[in-house]
Amino acid sequence: MSLTTRVLLALAAGVGLGLVLSGIDANLSRQVADAVEPAGTLFVNAIRMTVIPLVVSSLIVGIATSGGGGALARIGLRGIAVFLVLLTLSGVVGALVAPPIVGRINVSSSAVASLRASAATSGGAAASGAQSIQSPAEWLVSLVPSNPFRAAADGAMLPLIVFALLLGLALASMSGETRDRLITLFRAIAEAMLVLVRWLLVVAPLGVFALALPLVARMGLSAVGALATYVVLVSLAAAVFMAAVLYPLAAVAGGVSLRDFARAAAPAQAVAISARSSLAALPALIDGARLHLRLPDEISGFFLPLASAMFRVGASLGLTTGAVFIARLYGVSITSTQLVTIVVSSVITSFSIPGIPGGSIVAMVPVLASVGLPIEGIGILLGVDTIPDMFRTTANVTGQLAAATVVARRAVIPERTAAEA
Numbered sequence: 001m002s003l004t005t006r007v008l009l010a011l012a013a014g015v016g017l018g019l020v021l022s023g024i025d026a027n028l029s030r031q032v033a034d035a036v037e038p039a040g041t042l043f044v045n046a047i048r049m050t051v052i053p054l055v056v057s058s059l060i061v062g063i064a065t066s067g068g069g070g071a072l073a074r075i076g077l078r079g080i081a082v083f084l085v086l087l088t089l090s091g092v093v094g095a096l097v098a099p100p101i102v103g104r105i106n107v108s109s110s111a112v113a114s115l116r117a118s119a120a121t122s123g124g125a126a127a128s129g130a131q132s133i134q135s136p137a138e139w140l141v142s143l144v145p146s147n148p149f150r151a152a153a154d155g156a157m158l159p160l161i162v163f164a165l166l167l168g169l170a171l172a173s174m175s176g177e178t179r180d181r182l183i184t185l186f187r188a189i190a191e192a193m194l195v196l197v198r199w200l201l202v203v204a205p206l207g208v209f210a211l212a213l214p215l216v217a218r219m220g221l222s223a224v225g226a227l228a229t230y231v232v233l234v235s236l237a238a239a240v241f242m243a244a245v246l247y248p249l250a251a252v253a254g255g256v257s258l259r260d261f262a263r264a265a266a267p268a269q270a271v272a273i274s275a276r277s278s279l280a281a282l283p284a285l286i287d288g289a290r291l292h293l294r295l296p297d298e299i300s301g302f303f304l305p306l307a308s309a310m311f312r313v314g315a316s317l318g319l320t321t322g323a324v325f326i327a328r329l330y331g332v333s334i335t336s337t338q339l340v341t342i343v344v345s346s347v348i349t350s351f352s353i354p355g356i357p358g359g360s361i362v363a364m365v366p367v368l369a370s371v372g373l374p375i376e377g378i379g380i381l382l383g384v385d386t387i388p389d390m391f392r393t394t395a396n397v398t399g400q401l402a403a404a405t406v407v408a409r410r411a412v413i414p415e416r417t418a419a420e421a
Helices: 003-024 026-064 070-102 109-121 136-142 148-154 157-172 177-202 204-219 221-252 258-275 282-291 297-310 313-329 336-352 359-370 377-383 386-420
Strands: none
Touching (some): 070 336, 258 282, 282 297, 313 359
């Protein structure tokens, strides 16, 4: 039985038992929820334990090893610029679309109070989020940590990510044995954290059950409606982003016909929606780029693998939407400054998402931590992530191919023309 099936069964069991308990007796449901909840808290804490070393080490290694020479370096740099534009646009779309839709979810005040009390008791971020409210100037100053180790201990993820970016750039500018040793060390840390995450995903069904049961026992049927709204919102937003942004981008900025782009993307999209893995879709993506779009070898052989490893446009949309949903679930009001922080954190964090099942949910931890939202909510999203993940991954591979067409037109073709002249 696959992990997805086991997680869905655990979610169904938790939701079903929670509904039964909430309908039988309020005191009994509260007692059972209090008894089961520590297991869910242990699961969430174990995930949080891996996040800082995984994100920081992955970012450092990715940046330090991204350099290259000549045309490949120019392709890589222009590609990263395209990545940042599309990721930011994706995050902004999520920030604009999610609040009004999620705001319509009906969550009773008693359920919110119970969830917030639970988050505070289990060591989550303060549910009110008051301590996270900053002025724009304070937010800007806080981006550069005076002490990165203090930022790590406090769980201040966005300043820590900025530190990792700067350290990666510093290593990329160095040469020699010392640089290689440091990169090897950080790569080993990242790989070890991935092993821990895989171990945690083995027991994910138990964690999801222990998180879903207390949630539904306290909220009743409103929890089911809220989760259904989240699934539809993320899936529909990813589909609309592909149709309204990525396909026109390939046609207008990439200079390819919509028909050819659709034919080139379709095989990779089929793999993505079934396997939920951008890396698994890479061979089909390369074939489509070569056969249908006739993209140069520099694009199919270098840029597409680079994009598949680090560019996930659907993740930025999903992380932003998920954070807004969790804020609504726990009754936290998000300020405009916090919403900007969520978008920035989602864009940067998307580069370090591990290529494993549930990787996007793990990456949501630093996004939530950046604005003081309860981390416990990710266990609930993990249980309903299958369908949204299909659409996010499909958006990822579509975005990778669209970015390849833009870079091929803007970087490779002009350089070849100049050389021939």
